[in-house]
Amino acid sequence: MENVLPAAAAPAAKKSPLALMERWGWLILAVLLLVVLPLWLDVFRLTLAAKYLSLGFCAVGLVLIWGYGGILSLGQGVFFGLGSYMMAMFLKLEAASNPDSSSGTALSAFFGGEGMPDFMVWNSVEVLPWWWEPFHHVGFTIPAILLIPALSAFVFSYAVFRKRVGGVYFSIITLALSAILAIMIIGQQGYTGGVNGINDFRTFMGLDLNNDKAKHVMYFITVVTLLGVVGIGTFILRSRLGKILVAIRDREDRVRFSGYDPAMFKAFIYAVAALFSAIGGALFTIQVGLASPSLVGIVPSVEMVIYAAVGGRLSLIGAVYGSLIVGSAKTLFSENFVEYWMYFIGGLFVFVVMFLPEGLAGLLARLREGKNRRENV
Amino acid sequence: MQAFTGLSIFTILMLMALGLAIVFGLMGVINMAHGELMAMGAYTTFGVAQFFKAFLPGLMSIYVIVGIVLAFIVTSIFGFLLERGLIRFLYKRPLDTLLATWGISLILQQVYRQFIDSREVEVPTVSWLQGAWQMTEGVTLPLSRLFIVGLAIATAFLVYMLLFRTRWGLRIRAVTQNRAMAGAAGIDTRRVDSFTFALGCGLAGIAGSSFTMLASTGPTTGQQYIVDTFIVVVFGGVESLLGTILSAFIIGQMQSWFEYGMSGSMARASILALVILVLYFRPNGLFAAKVRR
Numbered sequence: 001m002e003n004v005l006p007a008a009a010a011p012a013a014k015k016s017p018l019a020l021m022e023r024w025g026w027l028i029l030a031v032l033l034l035v036v037l038p039l040w041l042d043v044f045r046l047t048l049a050a051k052y053l054s055l056g057f058c059a060v061g062l063v064l065i066w067g068y069g070g071i072l073s074l075g076q077g078v079f080f081g082l083g084s085y086m087m088a089m090f091l092k093l094e095a096a097s098n099p100d101s102s103s104g105t106a107l108s109a110f111f112g113g114e115g116m117p118d119f120m121v122w123n124s125v126e127v128l129p130w131w132w133e134p135f136h137h138v139g140f141t142i143p144a145i146l147l148i149p150a151l152s153a154f155v156f157s158y159a160v161f162r163k164r165v166g167g168v169y170f171s172i173i174t175l176a177l178s179a180i181l182a183i184m185i186i187g188q189q190g191y192t193g194g195v196n197g198i199n200d201f202r203t204f205m206g207l208d209l210n211n212d213k214a215k216h217v218m219y220f221i222t223v224v225t226l227l228g229v230v231g232i233g234t235f236i237l238r239s240r241l242g243k244i245l246v247a248i249r250d251r252e253d254r255v256r257f258s259g260y261d262p263a264m265f266k267a268f269i270y271a272v273a274a275l276f277s278a279i280g281g282a283l284f285t286i287q288v289g290l291a292s293p294s295l296v297g298i299v300p301s302v303e304m305v306i307y308a309a310v311g312g313r314l315s316l317i318g319a320v321y322g323s324l325i326v327g328s329a330k331t332l333f334s335e336n337f338v339e340y341w342m343y344f345i346g347g348l349f350v351f352v353v354m355f356l357p358e359g360l361a362g363l364l365a366r367l368r369e370g371k372n373r374r375e376n377v
Numbered sequence: 378m379q380a381f382t383g384l385s386i387f388t389i390l391m392l393m394a395l396g397l398a399i400v401f402g403l404m405g406v407i408n409m410a411h412g413e414l415m416a417m418g419a420y421t422t423f424g425v426a427q428f429f430k431a432f433l434p435g436l437m438s439i440y441v442i443v444g445i446v447l448a449f450i451v452t453s454i455f456g457f458l459l460e461r462g463l464i465r466f467l468y469k470r471p472l473d474t475l476l477a478t479w480g481i482s483l484i485l486q487q488v489y490r491q492f493i494d495s496r497e498v499e500v501p502t503v504s505w506l507q508g509a510w511q512m513t514e515g516v517t518l519p520l521s522r523l524f525i526v527g528l529a530i531a532t533a534f535l536v537y538m539l540l541f542r543t544r545w546g547l548r549i550r551a552v553t554q555n556r557a558m559a560g561a562a563g564i565d566t567r568r569v570d571s572f573t574f575a576l577g578c579g580l581a582g583i584a585g586s587s588f589t590m591l592a593s594t595g596p597t598t599g600q601q602y603i604v605d606t607f608i609v610v611v612f613g614g615v616e617s618l619l620g621t622i623l624s625a626f627i628i629g630q631m632q633s634w635f636e637y638g639m640s641g642s643m644a645r646a647s648i649l650a651l652v653i654l655v656l657y658f659r660p661n662g663l664f665a666a667k668v669r670r
Contacts, residue, residue: 163657163660168401172407177653180646183643184646302479306476342490345483346479346483350481354467357473
């Protein structure tokens with residue numbers, strides 16, 4: 001499945017275990033996520049894994065746009081945040097209309113803010129803002145999560161790419177975008193929950209989210225969606241669209257002179273990545289029970305890039321592993337020696353860029369090539 | 378008064394952005410650790426203040442000058458080492474430089490948090506910068522801010538002289554305009570790179586030093602300013618120093634005027650949005666210079 005970029009494996013390589021790992025990467029990942037992890041981890045750890053996998057959606061998107069499109073977006077947190085907040089609005093309204101489901105809403109119902117999210121009552125917002133209204137309905141929420149981030153990403157990036165803004169300029173602009181969204185969310189506390197974000201919801205369409213069974217179900221939904229997303233990504237990269245994308249990355253002018261409109265292709269792939277991130281954000285919110293500005297701003301948006309970089313910027317499957325590995329490392333550090341986490345992640349950025357520009361997937365490919373060479377001698 | 382508040386934001390942004398613009402214009406390198414270098418300058422000034430307080434209380438009144446000079450020296454040495462040790466390997470990969478320097482910035486933040494102070498630190502204001510200058514009835518300008526504005530103007534002037542009136546400046550400009558030709562003409566482009574990078578970092582150090590006179594410094598101070606600084610550079614047009622100065626001025630002024638009508642953070646957000654909008658119409662910035670790439 002993951003044989004897109006490296007040249008087709010030599011016949012001799014078919015036998016080596018490393019080559020097999022690459023050929024069957026998607027299946028191995030599926031087995032690992034669907035069988036091994038659920039059997040091995042308890043519910044608490046499994047929810048943590050689900051959290052990292054939700055962030056993995058952004059990393060998969062980044063492989064598409066950064067690894068194959070050559071566009072480094074430092075604003076994936078924006079789309080993750082949009083998905084996450086839209087889902088949180090829906091869950092919050094559900095919690096608000098059902099006072100038993102949340103301690104905060106029971107309190108606010110007591111104070112007369114019936115049907116209003118608790119933080120709005122605390123911030124003395126008396127009428128539900130109009131843009132919250134449609135999120136009463138799941139039939140609006142889910143299409144909105146799928147469409148709004150992708151469409152806005154398309155419109156924004158097409159405008160930018162048409163002006164031939166690219167490279168580091170694009171990175172800086174997207175960085176500013178994630179700063180803007182985080183600042184706005186924190187600033188408009190009455191409408192967005194501010195620094196605390198939106199939390200304290202317990203049901204999703206009447207389904208209790210806090211019992212172990214629901215957590216397992218949500219984990220499997222996340223994994224299946226993620227595998228689907230990786231599949232879609234692979235399909236895109238193998239199609240002619242993927243070839244044109246790589247061509248644009250390597251020599252944009254030539255593609256333009258050949259009669260293509262590079263801006264359209266880049267904007268399309270950027271929208272796909274935004275869609276992936278938004279799905280990840282929505283799944284994140286359901287499972288972690290939180291939508292927070294701390295997942296929107298600059299720091300998380302850049303951190304998502306390291307997930308993709310560790311796994312390998314040219315490997316969709318690697319991005320999933322990268323998210324799991326970096327995420328687990330984060331948990332490990334925060335449980336044991338939290339003050340060293342920043343050194344670790346900072347050092348990781350430097351190390352990966354300097355010594356492993358193609359990440360773990362690149363390392364795997366290099367090992368295999370080395371082995372082939374030895375076998376051929 | 379509003380205009381004057383804007384002026385002091387402008388000075389910090391300008392000093393930061395000048396360093397960034399020179400480095401980016403010359404090498405196409407994005408230094409995400411620039412904000413932490415500013416913090417390094419601020420902490421150096423803080424250290425100097427502590428040293429004077431403990432050992433030379435009689436000379437306390439001149440610590441500011443020593444602090445500024447030392448901040449420049451410390452940050453430019455660090456910048457030089459950073460260039461030699463990391464960035465020169467990544468010139469062909471600007472996006473990767475961005476990520477690597479981001480890593481450096483995270484490490485530096487934690488160093489500040491762990492070895493200096495996790496809370497914000499403040500420096501004492503020296504006696505001759507206390508008080509205010511009564512310009513007219515009802516308009517008083519704090520002396521410390523006047524000093525910073527003066528410092529920024531002096532620094533900008535010195536940078537101008539260095540770039541346009543010395544041989545080093547000539548070399549830097551030559552390499553910026555056409556690296557291959559400059560190399561063919563016998564300029565050691567690598568040395569120019571190291572020197573310029575150190576200069577840019579030193580300017581961040583001066584920015585940090587003057588920052589201590591405006592506000593207290595914490596481990597994340599640098600990160601709060603980095604995006605604004607980038608936006609200043611991009612808005613001004615990357616290769617144009619005059620553009621950088623003007624755009625720092627415009628953005629500093631907008632910040633303080635917007636704050637009049639809305640909260641500080643919302644003002645920041647709307648300025649960033651406005652700048653992105655302007656960039657849509659002028660992708661190369663307001664005052665773009667023509668450079669062969």
